[in-house]
Amino acid sequence: MLLLEDLQRPRLSIPRFARQQGLADSSALLRLEHRWNCYLNQLALGALKPWVEEEQGHERAVALSALWQSVPKAGLAESQPWQWVNGSAMAVAGQRWIVIPTDDLDVERFRVSQEWVDISSWSGDYYLMVQLDPEAGWLQVRGYLNHSQLKEQATYDEGDRTYCINDDALIQDIDLLWVMSELESVDQRQAELAEIPSLSPGQVEPLIQQICQELEQAGPASTKAPLPQTAFSPRLVLSFEQWAGIMENPEFRRSLERAMRASLRANGKVTQLRRWLAGTCEPVWQSLEQLPSLQVSRGLRQMPAQSVSRGKRLSLAGLQSPLTLWTTVTEETTDGRMMVLVQLRHQAEDAEGLVVRPLPKGLKLILLTPAEESLQVVTAREQDDYIQLKRFKVLSGKVFCVEIRLGDQVVRERFRA
Amino acid sequence: MAFPTRELEQQFSTFADLSNNQFRWQEEPRLRRSMDHRLGGESSGQTGASDSDFWVAYWHERWKTGPQKAFPKAHLYAYLQEPCYWNARDLSRRFKTVHCGLEDCFQAAMYKSDNVLQGFNPDSKASLATYANRAFGNAIRDALGRYDSLNVCSDLSLLRRTSRKFLKEALEVDGTTSESVKATYEAALLSFQAILPPRSRTIRDLGHLTPENWTAMVREYSKLKARQPAMKLAMGGEAELRGWLHNCVKSLRCYKAPSFVSLNKACLEQEQEEFLDQLTDHEQVVPLERLEFDEAERDRQQLRQQVNSVLSDTVDGLNESDQMLLHLYFCEGLKQTEIAKRLEIDQSKVSRHIAKVRKTLLKDLVLWAREELHISNEAPVLKDMSLFLNDWLTLQFSGERKEHVAA
Numbered sequence: 001m002l003l004l005e006d007l008q009r010p011r012l013s014i015p016r017f018a019r020q021q022g023l024a025d026s027s028a029l030l031r032l033e034h035r036w037n038c039y040l041n042q043l044a045l046g047a048l049k050p051w052v053e054e055e056q057g058h059e060r061a062v063a064l065s066a067l068w069q070s071v072p073k074a075g076l077a078e079s080q081p082w083q084w085v086n087g088s089a090m091a092v093a094g095q096r097w098i099v100i101p102t103d104d105l106d107v108e109r110f111r112v113s114q115e116w117v118d119i120s121s122w123s124g125d126y127y128l129m130v131q132l133d134p135e136a137g138w139l140q141v142r143g144y145l146n147h148s149q150l151k152e153q154a155t156y157d158e159g160d161r162t163y164c165i166n167d168d169a170l171i172q173d174i175d176l177l178w179v180m181s182e183l184e185s186v187d188q189r190q191a192e193l194a195e196i197p198s199l200s201p202g203q204v205e206p207l208i209q210q211i212c213q214e215l216e217q218a219g220p221a222s223t224k225a226p227l228p229q230t231a232f233s234p235r236l237v238l239s240f241e242q243w244a245g246i247m248e249n250p251e252f253r254r255s256l257e258r259a260m261r262a263s264l265r266a267n268g269k270v271t272q273l274r275r276w277l278a279g280t281c282e283p284v285w286q287s288l289e290q291l292p293s294l295q296v297s298r299g300l301r302q303m304p305a306q307s308v309s310r311g312k313r314l315s316l317a318g319l320q321s322p323l324t325l326w327t328t329v330t331e332e333t334t335d336g337r338m339m340v341l342v343q344l345r346h347q348a349e350d351a352e353g354l355v356v357r358p359l360p361k362g363l364k365l366i367l368l369t370p371a372e373e374s375l376q377v378v379t380a381r382e383q384d385d386y387i388q389l390k391r392f393k394v395l396s397g398k399v400f401c402v403e404i405r406l407g408d409q410v411v412r413e414r415f416r417a
Numbered sequence: 418m419a420f421p422t423r424e425l426e427q428q429f430s431t432f433a434d435l436s437n438n439q440f441r442w443q444e445e446p447r448l449r450r451s452m453d454h455r456l457g458g459e460s461s462g463q464t465g466a467s468d469s470d471f472w473v474a475y476w477h478e479r480w481k482t483g484p485q486k487a488f489p490k491a492h493l494y495a496y497l498q499e500p501c502y503w504n505a506r507d508l509s510r511r512f513k514t515v516h517c518g519l520e521d522c523f524q525a526a527m528y529k530s531d532n533v534l535q536g537f538n539p540d541s542k543a544s545l546a547t548y549a550n551r552a553f554g555n556a557i558r559d560a561l562g563r564y565d566s567l568n569v570c571s572d573l574s575l576l577r578r579t580s581r582k583f584l585k586e587a588l589e590v591d592g593t594t595s596e597s598v599k600a601t602y603e604a605a606l607l608s609f610q611a612i613l614p615p616r617s618r619t620i621r622d623l624g625h626l627t628p629e630n631w632t633a634m635v636r637e638y639s640k641l642k643a644r645q646p647a648m649k650l651a652m653g654g655e656a657e658l659r660g661w662l663h664n665c666v667k668s669l670r671c672y673k674a675p676s677f678v679s680l681n682k683a684c685l686e687q688e689q690e691e692f693l694d695q696l697t698d699h700e701q702v703v704p705l706e707r708l709e710f711d712e713a714e715r716d717r718q719q720l721r722q723q724v725n726s727v728l729s730d731t732v733d734g735l736n737e738s739d740q741m742l743l744h745l746y747f748c749e750g751l752k753q754t755e756i757a758k759r760l761e762i763d764q765s766k767v768s769r770h771i772a773k774v775r776k777t778l779l780k781d782l783v784l785w786a787r788e789e790l791h792i793s794n795e796a797p798v799l800k801d802m803s804l805f806l807n808d809w810l811t812l813q814f815s816g817e818r819k820e821h822v823a824a
Contacts, residue, residue, distance in 0.1 A: 009558075104580065106563065135566075176783075179780045
């Protein structure tokens with residue numbers, strides 16, 4: 001390896017244990033891109049920790065898992081946000097460092113995810129740009145900025161919600177960072193941040209559903225490389241305020257992760273209606289109690305009392321709020337067949353309470369055979385607030401498919417009776 | 418290689434020519450005329466550093482705010498040749514590699530000239546040359562480090578970690594001139610990056626890709642091709658994509674520095690001779706501008722002297738072994754490995770020790786600046802202090818070395 005003797009931007013070697021740790025921890029994450037993220041961050045922390053300890057003296061131990069105090073420190077990966085964004089937090093000499101690693105060959109821009117900057121419980125005193133070469137086994141600290149410099153000088157890229165700044169606009173002398181940490185700083189390191197409105201559990205639930213649906217549409221998160229997959233970024237599905245509201249709360253973050261896991265498991269699968277009748281159901285299919293906004297309609301009242309109803313939120317581009325696919329099933333005792341009623345509604349809860357919105361004109365609800373033969377089609381007219389398929393009966397074990405079509409957008413749900 | 422010094426007007430009108438292992442200053446006649454015109458035909462004769470600094474400020478101001486960008490920029494490019502050359506020479510000596518020589522280092526640094534001009538803050542206490550020293554030094558180190566990485570990483574990881582811009586530079590250096598060929602390779606790279614699981618450690622060679630991977634890649638490529646018909650991308654199936662990606666890897670592996678065949682003069686071609694014709698009396702240096710500059714320059718020089726005395730005091734206060742270390746590293750220009758051998762200590766300790774001593778100097782400088790400069794916003798001043806320290810250490814280095822040689 002070339003030894004570049006760059007005094008002001010030190011090059012550190014990546015210790016072997018960091019690689020092993022990185023490999024072990026990353027396998028716990030959901031998607032390949034997050035695993036790589038975890039691996040890269042583990043390498044970075046693994047190389048930085050001994051360096052910081054050397055600089056600070058071992059008596060001032062470095063707390064690495066300082067990001068989310070409320071999370072039990074079962075493992076490093078769980079206390080860092082690697083399934084959501086790139087970057088790690090370190091507590092060094094009473095300050096909070098945000099370390100952003102990259103392994104690009106030609107780094108020119110320092111890109112920091114907005115979460116690290118604009119959520120006050122995430123933000124740090126200093127932001128360090130770190131380049132690493134996992135194969136050659138080195139890491140270089142390329143420069144740093146404090147929070148208020150980043151906020152003032154960087155440009156905000158709406159496309160991927162990052163703050164970007166040219167590499168050479170950073171302070172490229174890491175010795176200064178150490179000197180400043182010894183001296184009392186007279187500078188304002190932290191810029192003022194707008195407060196993120198906190199969300200109630202009731203508000204969070206539909207947001208999480210919305211993310212899960214997008215996740216399902218993004219395709220399978222293959223654990224076996226190298227299947228093609230579309231990169232999916234949960235952080236860009238909602239508005240930043242909404243997303244930040246989830247990210248700020250440990251309980252909400254855990255709910256989101258649970259829901260994403262569940263929906264990945266359910267993804268591509270056929271919904272087993274017989275299990276509903278036995279009382280078990282995937283979390284994406286919610287009961288009337290969980291979807292209080294749903295009004296009971298005439299069609300539903302005609303179903304027998306022992307029927308089970310579940311709703312799933314579905315998002316279509318161009319709609320203000322998600323649609324609810326409402327499926328009700330009853331076992332017909334006489335011939336063992338199952339009676340099914342499928343409705344599509346467009347209702348949402350906002351600050352004012354329940355809002356019933358008309359369905360977009362031309363929206364189609366279609367019943368298909370597994371071979372994609374169309375059995376029934378219902379089209380929404382002007383001002384329809386719900387549409388439903390005519391009640392139908394399905395033989396036990398048979399599969400059917402419900403398709404929702406608006407323009408060229410298609411969402412399909414498969415069921416087994 | 419002999420390094421001839423330049424007169425004032427030459428500093429803003431000549432470019433380094435490093436071909437054939439020789440060093441020559443090549444004059445750009447239009448720049449020379451422009452300088453002569455402004456200097457009023459007087460030969461500058463003896464020039465002080467502040468004269469160069471004045472002309473740096475003069476051209477920088479015109480480049481930033483004037484209607485004509487190309488000429489001021491070309492003058493500044495000419496000026497930057499020297500810090501660029503010294504950094505390339507020192508670093509190519511210090512980190513001798515078989516493959517990257519002085520010329521590669523020089524080009525890698527000169528390629529960053531635009532960034533240097535953009536990044537330089539004329540209100541800063543540090544001069545353009547000081548700022549450029551840091552920036553060029555970093556650019557050369559980055560290029561050397563990148564070349565190192567290019568040769569360590571696997572084919573797939575190489576393609577994954579490469580940006581379009583970087584690939585384009587590499588292809589151009591490798592002799593690809595056709596725009597449509599370049600665009601085709603770029604599209605092949607993008608299709609590859611689109612289908613590969615974002616990051617994967619397990620597959621390393623193109624041979625590890627599955628037939629499904631290639632099918633997906635061909636699909637991506639046709640999408641890209643259809644989206645930009647104007648680019649006239651070549652038809653591509655699996656075999657073609659395989660070949661293109663292999664070529665990309667080949668070009669990337671031998672890439673050291675961007676080519677700047679015409680970097681020196683190309684910028685001039687955009688604006689024609691008109692600029693010279695337009696030169697009228699009001700373009701003559703306004704004496705007032707010079708007066709203002711001189712006044713500010715006096716302050717800056719005073720500051721530099723104060724900085725020097727702070728640093729000298731600190732160095733005097735260091736113990737003997739620390740002074741020895743600074744002397745060996747900065748004065749004799751020894752590598753850390755050599756210092757380790759000389760002082761019989763572990764090499765990793767050398768770099769830590771040098772860093773520690775440097776931090777002591779930096780800390781004293783920051784404390785002094787706080788007390789003396791009464792600043793409200795520390796960050797820009799800190800940057801300056803860090804640059805001053807580098808300059809001072811380098812000057813000590815070259816100054817003492819000259820004495821050393823004289824003795």
